[in-house]
Amino acid sequence: MIPADPLPAPGAPRVTPPRTAVVALGSIVMGDDGAGAAVLAALEAGWDLPRELERLDLGTPGPYFAEYVRDYEQLVVIDALRSPGEPGEVKCFDESTLRAVPAGDRLTPHVLDLGEALARLAFEGRAPAKVRVVGIVPDAVRAGTELSASVRSAVPRAAMAVAGALEDLGIEAVRRARSEEPVTWWSRPPRRISPAD
Amino acid sequence: MSTRIVVDPITRIEGHLRIDVEVDGGQVRNSWSSGQMFRGIEIILQGRDPRDAWLYTQRFCGVCTTVHAITSVRAVENALGLEIPLNAQLIRNLILIAHGLHDHVVHFYHLSALDWVDVVSALKADPAATAKLAEDLSPWPGNSRRGFEAVKAKLEALVASGQLGIFQNGYWGHSAMKLPPEVNLLAVSHYLQALEYQRKANQVVAILGSKTPNIQNLAVGGVANAINLDNQATLNMTKLYAVRDLLAEVSTFVHQVYLPDVLAIGSMYPEWLGYGAGVTNYLAVPDLPLDAAATTFDLPGGTIVGADFGSYKPMTSWKDERFRDQVVESIAHSWYDGAWTKHPWEEETVPKYGDWEDKGKYSWIKAPRFEGRPMQVGPLAQVLMGYASGHPLFTKYVNYALETLNKLTGKNLTAAVVHSTLGRHLARCLRTQVLADQALDHWQRLAENIGKGDTDIFNPPHFPKGEQRGFGVHEAPRGTLSHWVVIRDGKIANYQAVVPSTWNAGPRDDKGQPGPYEASLLGNPVADTDRPLEVVRTIHSFDPCIACAIHTLDPQGNEVSRVKAL
Numbered sequence: 001m002i003p004a005d006p007l008p009a010p011g012a013p014r015v016t017p018p019r020t021a022v023v024a025l026g027s028i029v030m031g032d033d034g035a036g037a038a039v040l041a042a043l044e045a046g047w048d049l050p051r052e053l054e055r056l057d058l059g060t061p062g063p064y065f066a067e068y069v070r071d072y073e074q075l076v077v078i079d080a081l082r083s084p085g086e087p088g089e090v091k092c093f094d095e096s097t098l099r100a101v102p103a104g105d106r107l108t109p110h111v112l113d114l115g116e117a118l119a120r121l122a123f124e125g126r127a128p129a130k131v132r133v134v135g136i137v138p139d140a141v142r143a144g145t146e147l148s149a150s151v152r153s154a155v156p157r158a159a160m161a162v163a164g165a166l167e168d169l170g171i172e173a174v175r176r177a178r179s180e181e182p183v184t185w186w187s188r189p190p191r192r193i194s195p196a197d
Numbered sequence: 198m199s200t201r202i203v204v205d206p207i208t209r210i211e212g213h214l215r216i217d218v219e220v221d222g223g224q225v226r227n228s229w230s231s232g233q234m235f236r237g238i239e240i241i242l243q244g245r246d247p248r249d250a251w252l253y254t255q256r257f258c259g260v261c262t263t264v265h266a267i268t269s270v271r272a273v274e275n276a277l278g279l280e281i282p283l284n285a286q287l288i289r290n291l292i293l294i295a296h297g298l299h300d301h302v303v304h305f306y307h308l309s310a311l312d313w314v315d316v317v318s319a320l321k322a323d324p325a326a327t328a329k330l331a332e333d334l335s336p337w338p339g340n341s342r343r344g345f346e347a348v349k350a351k352l353e354a355l356v357a358s359g360q361l362g363i364f365q366n367g368y369w370g371h372s373a374m375k376l377p378p379e380v381n382l383l384a385v386s387h388y389l390q391a392l393e394y395q396r397k398a399n400q401v402v403a404i405l406g407s408k409t410p411n412i413q414n415l416a417v418g419g420v421a422n423a424i425n426l427d428n429q430a431t432l433n434m435t436k437l438y439a440v441r442d443l444l445a446e447v448s449t450f451v452h453q454v455y456l457p458d459v460l461a462i463g464s465m466y467p468e469w470l471g472y473g474a475g476v477t478n479y480l481a482v483p484d485l486p487l488d489a490a491a492t493t494f495d496l497p498g499g500t501i502v503g504a505d506f507g508s509y510k511p512m513t514s515w516k517d518e519r520f521r522d523q524v525v526e527s528i529a530h531s532w533y534d535g536a537w538t539k540h541p542w543e544e545e546t547v548p549k550y551g552d553w554e555d556k557g558k559y560s561w562i563k564a565p566r567f568e569g570r571p572m573q574v575g576p577l578a579q580v581l582m583g584y585a586s587g588h589p590l591f592t593k594y595v596n597y598a599l600e601t602l603n604k605l606t607g608k609n610l611t612a613a614v615v616h617s618t619l620g621r622h623l624a625r626c627l628r629t630q631v632l633a634d635q636a637l638d639h640w641q642r643l644a645e646n647i648g649k650g651d652t653d654i655f656n657p658p659h660f661p662k663g664e665q666r667g668f669g670v671h672e673a674p675r676g677t678l679s680h681w682v683v684i685r686d687g688k689i690a691n692y693q694a695v696v697p698s699t700w701n702a703g704p705r706d707d708k709g710q711p712g713p714y715e716a717s718l719l720g721n722p723v724a725d726t727d728r729p730l731e732v733v734r735t736i737h738s739f740d741p742c743i744a745c746a747i748h749t750l751d752p753q754g755n756e757v758s759r760v761k762a763l
Contacts, residue, residue: 029241029256059410060259063307067396068410123355124392143238145253186253190245190688 018073018129020171021054022162025079028059028186032087032138032151035158036078038184039134042159046179053171066117074130074169076162080138080151087139088150090158092165095131132165134158145187199226200726214702214741217555218718218732225721225732229555230702230714232562239546242692247273247684248417248658250692254680255411257694260742262410263296263402264673265680265694272680273417275515276667277660282653283489285419287643288405288432290485290495291440292412293671294636295401298447300674300740301576301629302398302455305622306391309737312730313462314384315374316364320356322382324349330379334461337453339390340383348386368730375465384462387454394450397443404440405432419655424647437647441640448633459626460598463619464605473618473735475717477504478570479578480700482520482679483512484672485635487642491515495635496579496672497586502570504616509585521668524679524695526563529707533563538707541681541693542666564703564712565695573713574676574700575739577615577624583631584612590634594627618717621738660687673697675740701739714739 022043024036037057044055058068069075081091098118121127136158139148147155163173199221219227238257242250250273255266267289274281324345331340355364368374376384399409405422406412414421423431463470483498491514498512512520527538534547553559564571572578583591595612602610615624665684670677676697683691703712714736723731 027256027259029238029253057411058259059256059262061410062260063303064260064410067392067399123351124389143240145241186256190249 017050017052017170019052019054019071020074020076020166020169021056021069021072022076022166023056023058023069023078025058025065025077026060029143029145031140031142031144031146032136032148033080033141034145034186035080035136035138035147035151035155037186038147038152038155038182039078039136039158039162041182041184042155042179043162043173045182046156046159046176047163048174048176049166050172053166066120069117069128070121070124070126072128074132074171075128076132076134076165076169078134078158078162079136080141081135083135083137085137086150087137087148088154089137090154090161091135091137092161093133093135095128098131098133130169132169134161134165147187202723202726202729202732214736216714216718216732216736218721218723218729220723220726220729223722223724225718225723228711228715228718229559230562230704230712231553231560232702233560239692239694242689245689246687247276247660247682247689250682250689251415251417254692254694257696258742259410261296261300261673261675263292263406263412264671264678266412266415267293268669268671268673268678268680268694269682270415270417271515271669271671272667272682273658273669273684274667275669276665276682276684277417277658279418279656279658280490281419281656282651283646284422284424284643284651284654286486286489286491287639287646288414288420288422288654290639291444291636291643292402292405292414293485294632294639295398295405295444295447297632297674298444298451298629298636299395299398299402301625301632302391302395302447302451304625304674304740305455305459306388307395308740309622310384310388310462311364312368312734312737313374313466314376314388315369315371315381316352316385317356317369318374318376318378319349319352319381319385320378322349322378324382327379327382327386331383335453335457337450337457339454340386345382345386348389349382352385368728368733371728371730372724373730373734376462377465380461380465384458387458390450390454394447394454398447401440401443401447404436404443416655418658419653422654424652424654426647437640437644441637441644444633444636444640448636451629451633455626456598456630459623460601460605463623464602466619467606467608467610469619469734470610470614470617472721472731473621473717473738474504474616475715475719476571476573476711476713477616478502478567478572479581480567480572480574480677481512481578481582482670482672482677483515484670485639486515495639496631497582497588497591498672499582499586500567500572501578501581501585504613506581506585506612509582511582511586515670520670520679523568524565526565526693526695526699527706528563530558530704531560531563532558536707538566541668541679541695542683542691544691544693546693560704562699562703564706565700566706566710569708571703571706571710571712571716572677572700574697575621575625576628576674576676577621578676579672580615580624580627590631591627594630598623598627618721618735618738625740660684662686664690675742676700698739698742702741714741 024040026033026036028034166173199219215231217229218225251266251269254269255262327345328342403409425431479501481498483494485495487493502508534549669680681693701713
């Protein structure tokens with residue numbers, strides 16, 4: 001989590017790619033709210049990603065969001081969306097959209113207000129230069145470890161959108177010829193144990 | 198004529214809490230605390246392997262992940278009568294202490310200080326005078342004139358941009374704001390410094406827990422931190438010293454910045470030592486066990502009834518039968534089917550949503566009771582148990598705080614002033630002082646035990662056929678947390694979490710007794726019903742976070758106050 005090298009001086013030639021993180025938000029025990037973690041798992045299973053690319057499963061960090069992302073120059077945030085739309089719809093936007101959202105209107109349910117978090121980082125002088133958000137419109141947000149059918153079928157599309165956002169940010173994401181099985185341990189059925197006498 | 202004010206949502210942490218108050222003659226006459234979203238996570242755990250429960254319970258809430266993880270493994274260990282190795286106790290303790298330091302610092306500086314600090318007023322401060330004041334208060338080296346100038350310049354730039362951003366929703370210029378500009382500038386500077394130090398505390402959680410949020414190092418029966426001083430991949434001296442350095446830095450901040458700030462700010466709001474007492478029955482559980490069998494503890498537990506120190510009854514064991522038998526929850530005013538009052542092992546979770554009815558059901562939160570009484574939990578309860586039991590560290594810090602406050606205010610305050618809105622802030626700060634001292638002590642205990650050659654971290658659990666019942670407790674940053682589990686043939690048959698904010702934010706019970714939030718608001722002043730800052734102050738003093746009781750998906754965003762005239 002601690003960056004290996006300091007921020008370059010303004011105008012200095014870069015020797016390393018910008019520090020970048022893919023951030024999954026949402027609760028994996030609240031149905032479609034956990035879409036972010038499922039998309040991150042699909043991304044890691046289906047794409048070869050640079051070792052330096054941080055992948056953060058942050059759950060529902062509320063006001064702590066800023067603290068976990070303050071060392072990155074670029075962020076791709078994956079989350080269930082608050083905006084209207086068809087369940088399973090994938091929507092992408094960037095920091096200009098975030099800045100245009102009035103204070104108090106939250107695009108995603110998990111950062112008190114992504115704009116507010118970025119404003120705090122800006123006040124500290126640590127705002128990421130580029131932010132991309134890949135969101136899925138949820139169907140059912142209620143206690144449960146599984147996604148609804150519409151959101152589940154949207155996961156590959158959303159992972160593709162995240163890979164596209166990474167390419168756009170100069171981070172190489174190479175589609176594997178064959179995807180591995182995504183690790184979504186939380187949605188596995190309960191394992192069986194045999195009690196001893 | 199009275200005015201009804203709805204403050205909704207009230208927290209800056211995830212979780213949707215709604216507070217309704219009736220104001221008449223500038224005072225709160227009646228109040229209701231309501232959790233606005235059903236969660237029902239217990240259902241997910243039914244039928245699962247008890248060894249997996251902690252991985253799910255720590256997803257109850259994204260802020261207090263650690264506390265639900267550790268309480269869950271403690272509950273299962275309690276059901277099995279399973280002891281864990283001393284190293285495992287101490288590693289868990291260090292994680293809990295670091296989490297507590299992190300959480301308390303964040304609560305004061307980032308989630309509630311702006312109820313008392315007027316950021317805009319800091320623009321009028323003289324940095325040199327601020328530095329002089331700061332030097333009188335503390336030896337902290339981060340209080341230079343140039344530092345204050347830089348922060349003031351940052352604030353000026355922020356205000357000039359027309360975007361207050363993080364400070365957008367503050368109550369600037371409110372008549373209840375009383376700090377001089379220099380104290381406001383000092384507080385804003387420390388707001389920024391606190392961001393650095395809370396992060397160091399969280400790094401300790403990450404090093405020992407392998408990840409944060411959501412630690413990964415637990416197991417029913419111990420921890421998964423392999424100890425080998427000669428191996429780079431395990432817990433070794435390098436990692437232990439990294440932990441020690443971080444804890445030492447955070448302790449210095451807590452002693453030299455947090456404590457002087459709370460005393461200085463508190464001394465300028467002495468009237469708030471007179472408001473907000475509410476329920477003065479207190480409950481805390483013992484925590485930070487000092488041995489493998491958990492027979493002695495570094496944080497004392499017990500009960501105090503009716504603000505009477507003489508009523509103190511200690512709780513000295515995690516097998517305490519009084520605690521085990523006397524916790525119940527009432528749903529008389531909660532949106533569940535029925536009107537029962539039941540023990541957590543016997544509860545069922547059947548939601549039944551209705552309208553918000555002030556005389557009927559009005560919250561998703563249940564109303565927990567202990568020996569039939571509502572209890573206030575949290576750092577204040579913890580400090581009172583420490584003070585009543587004569588715990589040396591709690592006694593030392595309580596006495597120091599009272600002496601300093603008396604010096605600053607010229608009053609003759611006694612320990613009774615802690616039953617108040619400001620008292621809760623003070624108590625949280627004093628608990629943090631104690632934790633800061635204990636952090637280094639527990640580190641020492643761990644290092645010495647490993648130095649003796651003990652590298653045990655895990656005792657494997659065995660699940661017998663038939664039924665076992667257990668409860669796990671933790672004195673979390675927001676107070677007493679308990680998880681209750683019923684295991685049948687190796688599987689979870691029932692699981693309930695009775696969380697701190699359920700104790701504090703819960704509604705009335707079957708006898709009509711209000712919960713601590715509700716009771717604390719009665720008699721609170723409200724100068725301006727359009728800007729009910731005083732209500733927010735009292736509720737924030739509890740450190741409200743109800744994600745674990747409920748969850749937010751609030752399409753309204755930041756609606757701060759709706760005012761209805763009755």
